[in-house]
Amino acid sequence: MPKTVERVAVLDRTKEPGASGEPLLLDVQSALYDAETRPLVIGGRYGLGSKDVTPDQILGVYSHLTSSKPKSRFTIGIIDDVTHLSIPSVGSKDLTNKQTFQCKFFGFGSDGTVGANKAAIKIIGDHTDLNVQGYFSYDSKKSGGLTISHLRFGENRIRSAYLISEPNFVSCSSASYVTQYDLLKGLKPGGTFLLNTVWNEDKLERHLPAQMKRNLAEKNIQFYTINAIKIAANAGLGRRMNTVMQTAFFKLTSILPFEEAFQALKDSAVRTYGKKDMRLAEKNIRAMDDTLAHLKKIEIPSSWKNSEIENVPQDADKPAYVSRILEPVNRLEGDSLSVGALIENGMVDGSYPQGTAAYEKRGIALEVPEWVSDNCTMCNECAFVCPHAAIRPVLVNEAEKEAAPAGFITREMRGKDGLGYRIQVSPLDCTGCNLCAHACPAKDKALVMKPFEEMEEKEADNWSYAVTVTPKPNPGKKETLPGSQFEQPLLEFSGACAGCGETPYVKLLTQLFGDRMMIANATGCSSIWGASAPATPYTVNQDGHGPAWANSLLEDNAEYGFGMHLANKTLREALAHEVDVVLEQNEVSENLHVALSNWRDGMHESEGTRERAEDLQLALLAEMDGHAELEALYAKRDLFLKRSQWMIGGDGWAYDIGFGGIDHVLASGEDVNMLVMDNEVYSNTGGQSSKATPMSALAKFASSGKRMGKKDLGFMAMSYGNVYVAQVAMGANKKQLMKAFLEAEKFDGPSLIIAYTPCITHGISAGMKTMLTETDLAVSCGYWNLYRYNPDLIEKGKNPMVMDFKNQISTSSMTF
Incomplete structure (x- = not known):
């Protein structure tokens, strides 16, 4: 030195x-x-x-x-206004050479933007002497979340920090982003902005934020639009519009002579897709050709320079956490939050307020279902299968009908005089997966997919009204498919992929047991969609009751949940001893004595536990004043309720890394429940092979086909003889799924439910809108067995194994 x-x-x-x-x-x-x-x-x-x-x-x-x-x-890098140890930044964030061309692409997860930009880097690197750099960042949502690609090209060596703060070119793949993010921040004067949208000039005038209009006008930005979704759909590419946006990028930037770039793009499509299916390559080339005819330059009106920026009044009902933490983080402004702001809003112990995902309103769907009331059979299957709880049955009384918005159409509820029935969708929370429309059993569908813009205008007010109506007693039985959907889902609006196969299972659990659930979640997809900081989709009902959720590692989640159960069990056993003492003293009223006795006799029973807990609370309140023992019991009223303990995770947890812990907990004989969402690969990390992957399947780490058969987790659990085990598949048999959940929770001992879970990583050719069909095919071809193994049946002299799919195999494995 x-x-x-x-x-x-x-x-x-x-x-x-x-x-x-x-x-x-x-x-x-x-x-x-x-x-x-x-x-x-x-x-x-x-x-x-x-x-x-x-x-x-x-x-x-x-x-x-x-x-x-x-x-x-x-x-460095934070604003510490508590200990004051942070130091300020100095100078510019961007030290990039002025001759380097910088680009930012705001993409929609799974739309192919990242892949297209990686291909663009390769094309430019191969066809020019330019230096290239690429960096890709992602939000914490699954498919459908935000991706940002940072690309640089220049003659000089690039030695810049990866994140671009002063781009020459900005591309946005989703029009919904214009109100969510500051897309034009740092865009250089005279730069280029490309927006994928269905809006014409009139709608741009109406929908673009005032601040964006002013930036476009004041910086003399070259503004272009293209309806990439329509071009991709016409070419047969579905939602994957990456080819369209990539072609438009090369046309607008002139980094390469366009004719040379255009040919390179077509050659790249043949190399990339031709090996799999030449028809797919041809579809991409068709989309490229169509792009040039539909790329539109927008002449920016001079009036945009004077666009008035409205001060949006703060919603008084919105929690401070949402306005001060969630919304800034979702706007990509989280780095501006101070330590003091985090402390003031309770972010000190790793816990999050429940129900905050309801405030995100991402508006990512291209199409949203419209309810055709005359065709509806009131089966509620649409709500049952919805991965995001964005479509629900709503019941209204006469007064609520009269106060409803004009388009709030209802039908008379069967068997319930005076109640109106309606299927209501939330356009801003729907992901447009199409599952509800596919699940509708009506001959003339009661749900028809319509463009998002049309449905937002028509249904946004209806949804806002629907969530304010008073909760009604369930007109059916909670234990039935239709009746379960009149229960509030306590998992809603998660960041899961459109058409997710996991969330419908967990959502149903919350509708059946959510007001008393404790969930230990294994790291994986369910931890991403279950706790995408700073929001959580787990919520509470009108009484403030909802699931307690916490995440642990793959290797110890079963033990983690087991610890929750043992802690609660120990506390309740101590409470039971205190109740016994009070009963033995026999110094309470007959009403309280009955309530204490009923609670003590049924403390381990799930059925009626809420009623017994509430009866005991009321009885104690009535005569506990001045009675120390009764006051002590009332102080522990949270323990009156029998908790429903669940461990939840994927096959990577259950079959592989966490199997030892699962085996230990199942062997304990304790009253806990496990739900394994089996998609047969490590989907959260990219589709690697697991012990749940079937023989011959192609997956990462098994590129030539897996040589070993799938582990039979259910059979291994059944070998203990005292474990309830079931295999279920929502798309194949919904009633069997309901039975399995209810029997498992009621069973006095460990239970294991293995749920077949199609996933976007499977690459289903028809897309995730056929998730239910794919599940049904897995069962009907004999690949996935539906069964329930219930040890309670042995005591009744019956066979504990019930095979729930008894039909002759009706589908070939090749079709599946």
């Missing part, structure tokens, strides 16, 4: 509570302790919580080193 060095800043990407400094800092201090020259050594933290480190933060460190009294410990 040069002798002229007077001050040294050491940056650690870690935080070591209790230590005098972080590891690298302490090592450097120790190394320099006996040095001839002993410079001042200070230590800072950076990049915690996966925060990106930008050039202005590093410049801030140098600036801080030159201050008169630098802090001995500091942090």
